[in-house]
Amino acid sequence: xxxxxxxxKLFKGLMLASLxxxxxxxxxIFLTVLKHGLPALNLAMLTQTPKGGYxxxxxxxxxxxxxxxxxxxxxxTIIAFLLGFPIxxxxxxxxxxxxxxxxxxxxxxxxxGIPSIVYGAFAFILMLWLGVRASLLGGILALxxxxxxxxxxxxxxxxxxxxxxxxxxxxxxGATKIETAMKVVIRQTAPVILTAILLAFGRGIGDxxxxxxxxxxxxxxxxxxxxxxxxLPLAVFFQLATPFPAVQQRAYASALVLTALIxxxxxxxxxxxxxxxxxxxx
Amino acid sequence: xxETLEQTPSKQDYRPPRFPIxxxxxxxxxxxxxxxxxxxxxxxxxxxxxALVLLFRAWPILTSKPLQELLLGTSWHPYKGIFGFxxxxxGTLWVTILAMVITVPPSLLTAIYLAEYTPSRVRSxxxxxxxxxxxxxxxVYGVWGVLTLVPLVEHNIVPLCREHLSWIPFLNSENPTGxxxxxxxxxxxxxxxxxxxxxxxxxxxxxxxxxxEASLALGATHWQTTKHIVLRQALSGVAAAVVLGFSRxxxxxxxxxxxVGNIPQLPRSLFDAAYPxxxxxxxxxxxxxxxxxxxxxxxxxxxxxxxxxxxFNILSRLVLxxxxxxx
Numbered sequence: 001x002x003x004x005x006x007x008x009k010l011f012k013g014l015m016l017a018s019l020x021x022x023x024x025x026x027x028x029i030f031l032t033v034l035k036h037g038l039p040a041l042n043l044a045m046l047t048q049t050p051k052g053g054y055x056x057x058x059x060x061x062x063x064x065x066x067x068x069x070x071x072x073x074x075x076x077t078i079i080a081f082l083l084g085f086p087i088x089x090x091x092x093x094x095x096x097x098x099x100x101x102x103x104x105x106x107x108x109x110x111x112x113g114i115p116s117i118v119y120g121a122f123a124f125i126l127m128l129w130l131g132v133r134a135s136l137l138g139g140i141l142a143l144x145x146x147x148x149x150x151x152x153x154x155x156x157x158x159x160x161x162x163x164x165x166x167x168x169x170x171x172x173x174g175a176t177k178i179e180t181a182m183k184v185v186i187r188q189t190a191p192v193i194l195t196a197i198l199l200a201f202g203r204g205i206g207d208x209x210x211x212x213x214x215x216x217x218x219x220x221x222x223x224x225x226x227x228x229x230x231x232l233p234l235a236v237f238f239q240l241a242t243p244f245p246a247v248q249q250r251a252y253a254s255a256l257v258l259t260a261l262i263x264x265x266x267x268x269x270x271x272x273x274x275x276x277x278x279x280x281x282x
Numbered sequence: 283x284x285e286t287l288e289q290t291p292s293k294q295d296y297r298p299p300r301f302p303i304x305x306x307x308x309x310x311x312x313x314x315x316x317x318x319x320x321x322x323x324x325x326x327x328x329x330x331x332x333a334l335v336l337l338f339r340a341w342p343i344l345t346s347k348p349l350q351e352l353l354l355g356t357s358w359h360p361y362k363g364i365f366g367f368x369x370x371x372x373g374t375l376w377v378t379i380l381a382m383v384i385t386v387p388p389s390l391l392t393a394i395y396l397a398e399y400t401p402s403r404v405r406s407x408x409x410x411x412x413x414x415x416x417x418x419x420x421x422v423y424g425v426w427g428v429l430t431l432v433p434l435v436e437h438n439i440v441p442l443c444r445e446h447l448s449w450i451p452f453l454n455s456e457n458p459t460g461x462x463x464x465x466x467x468x469x470x471x472x473x474x475x476x477x478x479x480x481x482x483x484x485x486x487x488x489x490x491x492x493x494x495e496a497s498l499a500l501g502a503t504h505w506q507t508t509k510h511i512v513l514r515q516a517l518s519g520v521a522a523a524v525v526l527g528f529s530r531x532x533x534x535x536x537x538x539x540x541x542v543g544n545i546p547q548l549p550r551s552l553f554d555a556a557y558p559x560x561x562x563x564x565x566x567x568x569x570x571x572x573x574x575x576x577x578x579x580x581x582x583x584x585x586x587x588x589x590x591x592x593x594f595n596i597l598s599r600l601v602l603x604x605x606x607x608x609x
Contacts, residue, residue, distance in 0.1 A: 004503050004505075004506060005503065007503075007505055007506075008503045008504060008505040008506075011391075011505045012399065012505070014391055015391045015392065015394060015395035015399065016395070017388075017391075018387070018388035018389075018391035018392045018395065019391075019392045019395055019396075019408070021388050022388060022389070022392050022412065022415070022475050022479065023408070023411060025415075025472045025475070026411060026412075026414065026415045028426070028430065029418060029422065029423070029426045029472075032425075032426050032429050032430050033422060033425065033426065036425075036429055083321060083325065086317060086318040086321045086322070087318065087321055087322045087325055089314070089318050090315075090318035090319055090321070090322040091322065093318075094314075094315045094318055094319060095322070102603065103326060104322050104325070104326050106596070106599055106600070106603065107325065107326040107328065107329055108325070109595070109599045110329055110592065110595045110596055110599060111325075111328060111329060113526065113529055113530065113533075113591055113594075113595040114329075114332070114533070114588065114591060114592075114595075115532075115533025115534065115535065115560065115587055115588075115591060116533075116535065117533065117535040117560050117563050117564055117584070117587070118332070118336075118533065118584050118587055118588050118591075120567075121336070121563060121567060121580075121581060121584045122332050122335060122336065122584075124567070124568060125335055125336075125339055125581075126335075134568070145328075148325070152325075176307055176308060176310070176311035177311055177314070177315070178310060178311045178314035178315075179307065179311070181314075199417075202417055203417070205419070206417070206418070206419025206420070206421070206422075207419065207420070208419070208420065208421050208535075208536045209420070209535035209536055209560070209564055212564055212568070213567055213568035233419055233420075233421040233536070234421075236421045236422075236424075236425060237421055237424070237536065237540070240424075240425065240428065240540070251425065252425065252429070255421065255422050255425040258419055258421065258422060259418065259419075259422050262417055262418065262419060262422075263414070266413075266414060266417055270410070
């Protein structure tokens with residue numbers, strides 16, 4: 001074996017080791033959360049709101065946080081979709097000059113990179129100016145900023161994959177651009193759009209830094225847009241910060257619930273996308 | 283006049299009636315164009331709007347204290363009106379740079395492996411797993427760090443270094459716990475894996491196949507081809523991937539804050555506690571807004587974060603955009 005063959009083998013070994021490190025850390029995270037979370041998990045945690053003294057180790061559950069997170073992420077996803085969908089349509093159909101489309105896409109990519117804590121601070125300033133206190137509405141606002149670039153770029157990329165011939169066939173029949181977009185392109189890209197929506201929804205559920213000041217925290221179930229609302233990541237964070245081992249155990253269980261929820265959304269989006277793919281014209 | 287119009291209804295003469303508006307299909311298209319264009323315009327103004335709003339709120343402290351004192355001051359006493367950001371800036375830099383040192387080699391090797399050495403069938407199994415890593419909430423990373431990394435640092439790495447390696451600068455520790463720069467760096471390193479891998483894999487993948495074939499035909503080994511031909515072609519894109527990873531690590535909040543110790547000091551070793559900018563904002567913003575200048579100081583921290591992340595993001599995105607244009 002000469003030197004270059006040794007080098008070949010060496011680097012192949014290093015690459016395999018790297019891949020193992022990456023996949024191993026994924027496995028390790030899941031195992032750790034499962035190992036510590038499962039013993040503390042019980043039905044009461046999923047079906048009850050915190051009772052008095054919950055944070056001292058008394059009974060109750062994190063239903064408030066689960067429902068709160070779903071409301072926050074759901075609302076934010078709806079708003080982000082209502083804004084992101086027109087932007088994706090504009091990029092794909094109406095941005096006649098390539099430079100404009102590039103600037104908008106660059107903006108979306110840059111927005112994607114802005115830390116969620118900055119969105120949280122920005123949304124909090126807007127809330128101060130509008131006179132809104134920490135509430136479901138504020139949390140939705142902050143998360144919508146966070147989700148907007150994810151959704152927009154996801155849909156934009158989906159639209160790009162549609163064959164030009166299909167659009168031209170639609171134009172050839174006399175359809176306008178918006179008709180082509182709403183009646184042909186949407187159907188063609190529905191699975192990918194759905195994936196993007198679920199991806200953004202998952203990101204909204206998992207993010208803590210942006211809802212920290214904007215949504216607040218409460219032991220009640222969400223009942224009004226203008227009241228504080230609990231969220232799952234913050235429930236994990238606050239329970240872990242208490243000095244009581246029993247409550248910390250519950251933080252692990254809450255982390256397990258959060259991880260399971262994210263995994264479920266991720267698998268669901270893949271399954272739905274695969275199932276709907278058969279309706280696409282190729 | 284009226285007669286001629288009726289006689290020659292040519293297309294040039296026709297003007298759509300201003301009122302009442304007839305809502306035809308083409309009006310609908312025009313309306314869609316205007317609305318979507320307006321929303322896109324507003325969205326692309328979002329970055330400057332966020333920057334200006336933060337600047338506006340940070341303005342009181344920026345004008346009342348010299349920038350030098352703010353950025354290089356080492357003491358932080360909000361109640362006395364002393365705001366020195368250096369401990370927090372250094373905290374962020376220590377954690378982020380350490381994370382990059384740990385994460386870059388395995389991320390790039392994995393990206394190369396996925397792009398160059400694996401058949402597409404295997405890749406289609408591994409890539410969703412790496413996407414999964416990107417989807418894990420940062421709080422869960424934090425919990426993992428508290429449960430696994432902090433004890434590892436405290437019980438294994440620190441005693442080992444204290445016994446054998448304490449003569450190396452940065453490796454002597456007085457911190458009795460595992461909460462510190464090393465734990466933060468390790469958590470961040472894992473969080474940055476998926477970003478660098480997915481971006482780098484993509485730019486390596488688009489290097490033209492002909493280049494590889496030419497190199498292999500000349501008798502180069504697979505690795506030689508990768509090293510001399512493929513990576514050289516993809517170099518700027520790979521650099522962009524690393525910079526994107528850096529800015530992601532720079533702005534990460536919850537996971538770091540849970541394992542890094544949060545003591546405002548200048549870290550002197552890998553095991554010292556640190557207090558990154560993001561943790562400063564997360565721990566203090568929203569409360570104690572009655573202390574003068576405090577809110578302004580915290581938003582200055584947010585502004586620093588935003589500016590650094592913006593510069594890095596714009597640079598790397600421009601590089602990636604240029605690569606795709608040549609594609």
